[in-house]
Every structure is written in structure tokens, then in C-alpha cells.
Amino acid sequence: MNLKKIHIGSLVKSKVDEHSMPVERIMKFFSCTEEEIGEMYSQESMDTLKLLRWSKLLSFDFFRIYTGHLVLYSPPTRKDKAVKVGNSKIEFRKSIYTEEVKNFVLNKIKTGKLTSGEVVARYRIPKTTLYKWMKKQ
Template sequence: MLFKDIHVGELIQKRVEETGFSSDRVMNFMQCSHEELRQMYKSKSLDTETLLKWSKLLSYDFFRIYSQHLVLYSPPSSSEFYQKTKDERKTQLPEFRKNIYTLEMITFILSLLKANEKTKKEIIEEYRIPKTTLYKWIKKY
């Protein structure tokens, strides 16, 4: 899957087909008409409340697709921000301790390394992957 160009409606439609849910069941859960359902399948993006409903119905975390996009394609964070102490960079938003590393992301990172597009040091700095994690991936994969 390419995380660069996300068309969430198509992904949802594929997941509905995989699960074998009937249109009636989906429309009942989503509280929508057949035409609204068809529009959601055609939509490149959906609002978060709707996407949360889809995630619950289909038992699939569609938000993680966007998280992967951020990990792979967002510009590196300011190093000044991460040099500050935790108290200096307080936020009222929740802070997550673990990064999300899917097999696709690991494969992407290791392919950069294998093709000599980036060095280990560049990957560690740019993607903020701990050194030990990168070395574990190299050994395992």
C-alpha cells in the first residue's frame, strides 16, 4: 500500500468486501442511505467522526493509515523542540510513548538503507527511530 496518496473511501469499500457485510447492515450502523454510502466509498477523505464509526464497524484502524503517512512523509521535526526538556515543551494534548511501526514502514526504512539512499544515522535522525530499534530491524529482517 502506498501511504502517500490515501483514498479512504476505496479502502473502506475494500474492507467491507473483505468482511462480507451486507449494504443493509452497513447502512443501518452508519445511519445513512444507499446514495450516502456510495458517496462515502467515492470520497477521498471523511470527517473523523464518520471514520471512527467505520473503524468500529469494520474492526480496522483507518486512522493508522494517516499516522503512517505522517511518519513517512512529514518533514522532520525541529530539533530545537526535542532538545527542550519535557517541562519546557508542555502540551495539553496527549503524548504517546510508542511510535507506530508497521511492517510496511519497516520495509520502507530498510529499503532506503539497502539502496544506500540514506545512512543509518540519517534514518535515525530524520525519522526519529531509536538506534537500537533500527539495529533490531536490520537483524530481524
Template sequence: MIKHNVLVDFKDIHMGNLIKLRVVEKKIGLLRICGFLKCSAEEIEKMYISSSIDSEMLLKWSKLLEYDFFRIYSQHIILFAPCNSDQGKEQPKEDTVLPNFRKSLYTREIIDFMLNEYNSGNMSRQEIHKRYNIPKSTFHKWLNKYNSELKRSEE
């Protein structure tokens, strides 16, 4: 079985398309989907063409399709949220009742996205470092480690 990874556009996310891709991949029938989500076939089709989905509905889709669709939004934040201007300075911990997450968590999808931007000539190493605040040494390690894997998978 040949598996092809779809390159997700983390800047302009179209959640309906991604859900539909996962439904096809998991081979889940429309009757099961309608029963699980408690909605009609027409409502399902509307969701497939919608770029965004209500968070409660997205949670249901995530459970049904056994895929964390919320991570796609997390990847967007990692890539496109503005960097903190006081990043190098020691900052006091912010008091919050909400869970605190690390921002510098790079998934394989993020790494592949940045390598694709570099390999296609869309961005230089300096542009990637400046725009996404990726340390130069980290990006260099990614080039050495993952670039050869990408080339092998394309062959």
C-alpha cells in the same frame, strides 16, 4: 484460509478504498451499513470512491468495521511529518490541554513499509535513516527479525 496483507500507501491515503476492502473482508451487507450509518446506498458508494472521509463518519465506519482507520493517518504522520530540528536538545515540556503522544511508535505496518522500500531497492539504509529518522541499529534489528518472516510469508 490464506490471508494476504494489503500494502497501504501511507503517503497517498485513499480512505474509501480501505473502507471498501474492510467491508469485503468482514462480509458486511449494504443494508446493515446503510442502517448503521443512516445513509443511502448512493452515499456509501460515494464514500468508497472518496479519498477522504469526514472524521465523524470515519469514527462510525471504525466502529462498524471494528478497525481503527485513524491509525492510518497516524502512520502517515510518523513517516512523513518533518523531524524536529532541535531533536537532540533537551526541551521543556510544552503546556497543552491536548493528550501528548509519542512519535517514535513503530507498528508492524510501518516496519513492513520500510523493509519493502529497502528490499525493493527504492531506498537505501542511509536514505531510510535520513528521511524517517530511524536509528541505524533499530533498522538493522528489523532487517534481522522481520526480513526472514517476510520471505517465508511470500513462499
């Protein structure tokens, strides 16, 4: 999966094919024609309500694909969001790495396209996190 350039219509189509979902069920769910479904498959971007409905129909969170893109390709955030406690600052981080992001990064290392050092530098993933992923693989 290419997380840099997302064509959501083709990703939806591949999930439909993966589930072998009948077109009649999709037409009934969306109250639309087969041509309109074909148009949705050809769209590079999609209305969020439609994408939410596709997510429900196919039991897959398509929004995570965009989250993965943000994690890998967004500019670095400012570090001034830390909470000050006494003389020190505490920064709370939540695990934001989805399975798609982990698989993407590990695949880059496995195929030799990037080294672990390059992954750490390019995507700002902590070394310890990356090494834990590699160890579990």
C-alpha cells in the same frame, strides 16, 4: 498501501470487501442509503465522526494510517522538548512506529527501492530500530 497519498474511501471499501460485510448491515449502521455508502467510498477524505464509525464497524483503526503518514512524511521536530535534570537533558521517546509503518519501510528495503541507509536518512528512523525490525522479519 500508499502512505504518502491516502484515499480513505478506497481503504474503507477494501476493508469492507475483506470482511465480506453485507451492504444492508452498513446501511442500518449508518442509517443511510446504498448510494450514500458509495459516495463515502469515493471520498478522498472523510469526516472524523464517519471515520470513527467505520473504525468501530470494521474493527480497524483507520486513524493509524494518518499517524503512519505523519511519522514518515512530517518535517523534523525541534529537539528542545527535553527535560533538564541537573546538567544533562533527558529526552523521552515513545515508540510511534505502527505495524503499517514497519511493513512499509521493510517492503521498500526488500524490493530494493531504498537501502537501509537511505531509510535512516529519509525517515529519521534510528539504525538500531531498523536493524531490529530487519532481524525479526
